[in-house]
Amino acid sequence: MIFLVIFVFTLLALGIWRLHNKGSRSKLDGPERLLAAASRLLPKGRRDWGVAMLAELEQLQNPFTRWQFALGCARVALFPPRRGGSIQTFRSHTMKNITDNPRAAALIGFLLPLPLTLLLSILWFEIEPFQGFLKHWFTEADGVRMNAIAHIVMIGSVLLLPVALIVNLAPIVRNVRAGNSVMTNPINLLLAVVLFAFISTIVSVFIIDQYPCWIGVPNCD
Amino acid sequence: MKRSRQPSEQTAAVLIALAEEPGAWRYGYDLSQQTGLKAGSMYPILMRLADRGLLETTWERDVPAGRPPRHLYRLTGQGLELAAELAAPQSRAAKAKRARLRPRTEGA
Numbered sequence: 001m002i003f004l005v006i007f008v009f010t011l012l013a014l015g016i017w018r019l020h021n022k023g024s025r026s027k028l029d030g031p032e033r034l035l036a037a038a039s040r041l042l043p044k045g046r047r048d049w050g051v052a053m054l055a056e057l058e059q060l061q062n063p064f065t066r067w068q069f070a071l072g073c074a075r076v077a078l079f080p081p082r083r084g085g086s087i088q089t090f091r092s093h094t095m096k097n098i099t100d101n102p103r104a105a106a107l108i109g110f111l112l113p114l115p116l117t118l119l120l121s122i123l124w125f126e127i128e129p130f131q132g133f134l135k136h137w138f139t140e141a142d143g144v145r146m147n148a149i150a151h152i153v154m155i156g157s158v159l160l161l162p163v164a165l166i167v168n169l170a171p172i173v174r175n176v177r178a179g180n181s182v183m184t185n186p187i188n189l190l191l192a193v194v195l196f197a198f199i200s201t202i203v204s205v206f207i208i209d210q211y212p213c214w215i216g217v218p219n220c221d
Numbered sequence: 222m223k224r225s226r227q228p229s230e231q232t233a234a235v236l237i238a239l240a241e242e243p244g245a246w247r248y249g250y251d252l253s254q255q256t257g258l259k260a261g262s263m264y265p266i267l268m269r270l271a272d273r274g275l276l277e278t279t280w281e282r283d284v285p286a287g288r289p290p291r292h293l294y295r296l297t298g299q300g301l302e303l304a305a306e307l308a309a310p311q312s313r314a315a316k317a318k319r320a321r322l323r324p325r326t327e328g329a
């Protein structure tokens with residue numbers, strides 16, 4: 001639903017933009033229009049770079065090269081490098097530290113959802129001694145349907161754990177490809193196994209839970 | 222605590238390309254052709270180099286009518302020093318060591 005709303009709004013915005021720029025449209029071709037629009041988003045201190053990229057585009061004749069150049073420049077205009085180092089938009093200082101240190105990223109990705117994922121797993125597997133207060137935390141008043149917290153935990157686990165696994169696997173793969181043993185990074189390896197087991201469990205639980213609905217069992221929820 | 226980092230291979234390529242003709246002003250696309258870097262990689266590198274005072278920029282003069290002036294680039298003294306340092310044999314050895322550790326880059 002949200003994608004449909006975004007799509008409709010994008011179409012409307014494009015329509016309005018085209019009407020607004022009707023007069024000047026004929027002068028610019030696609031790559032120029034794209035780059036000009038993206039350049040307007042550059043921060044004030046970087047605007048001259050937008051002009052520089054447009055001037056450079058003007059020199060290119062081949063349509064494919066023009067599109068390639070414009071797309072690359074548009075990406076720069078949307079995510080310009082931050083003064084002092086990292087990428088301005090998504091590579092903030094926090095992100096920079098995380099991406100610089102994969103083990104930290106893996107640990108954070110693993111530890112953040114871990115307690116709640118454990119609780120949710122206990123609920124799913126119906127381990128009796130914990131059921132009482134867990135049901136209160138993670139289910140609606142009827143004690144059956146999952147509430148918002150449970151959904152957040154579930155989505156968080158589904159998103160964060162694979163990211164942590166991939167980031168954690170990177171140094172292992174690098175070492176193996178360099179000809180070293182897989183045991184060169186024992187902590188990463190252990191973490192990767194645990195993460196993989198966790199993800200597999202979650203995915204399996206989803207499949208087992210939803211399978212009756214996929215095969216068309218009536219009144220399936 | 223701030224770590225001092227070696228420039229990336231792409232940044233080093235740009236620095237070395239610019240250092241080949243230290244006095245000459247170069248265009249972005251021209252540099253992109255020489256180094257094999259796409260515009261999306263080239264311009265952030267140029268921006269960062271300019272931010273750090275390693276790159277001097279100016280606008281083209283005597284431009285024919287109907288064509289916008291292009292942005293031109295050349296290394297500052299500091300930039301030339303860094304480029305020379307990167308081109309030194311020790312750096313090349315370090316780069317070769319990095320390449321050995323990452324065989325995926327071989328043959329690319």
